[in-house]
Amino acid sequence: xxxxxxxxxxGSDYVDIDERGPLAISLTGIAxxxxxxxxxxxxxxxxxxxxxxRRAECPSCAWPVRGSHCEGCGRVVExxxxxxxxxxxxxxxxxxxxGVA
Numbered sequence: 001x002x003x004x005x006x007x008x009x010x011g012s013d014y015v016d017i018d019e020r021g022p023l024a025i026s027l028t029g030i031a032x033x034x035x036x037x038x039x040x041x042x043x044x045x046x047x048x049x050x051x052x053x054r055r056a057e058c059p060s061c062a063w064p065v066r067g068s069h070c071e072g073c074g075r076v077v078e079x080x081x082x083x084x085x086x087x088x089x090x091x092x093x094x095x096x097x098x099g100v101a
Contacts, residue, residue: 053091 049059058065063072068087070077081088086097094101 049091050093053089059091 052059052062056065057063058070058072058075058077060075061070061073063070065071065077068076068078075090077090078087079090080086081095081098081100083100084095084098086095088095088097
């Protein structure tokens with residue numbers, strides 16, 4: 001606690017609270033950083049399962065898949081296509097048999 005009090009006292013000698021320029025720059029930088037993290041997360045959430053499905057890996061854990069269930073996490077990796085009822089790998093954008101999205 002004493003270190004925090006002394007750090008606040010030491011910092012208040014060099015930074016004037018009334019100057020809002022550095023605060024605005026800092027808040028803008030924080031906002032841009034958070035926006036970049038959110039954008040990267042959305043991109044990866046959308047593209048990683050597709051990439052894993054192309055490599056015959058589980059879309060969830062990237063374990064190599066040999067059947068209809070993942071051996072690594074136990075999730076279902078093949079389900080029936082809603083149009084033709086053939087087996088369709090989870091994470092692919094279209095059915096391989098009929099091409100329906």
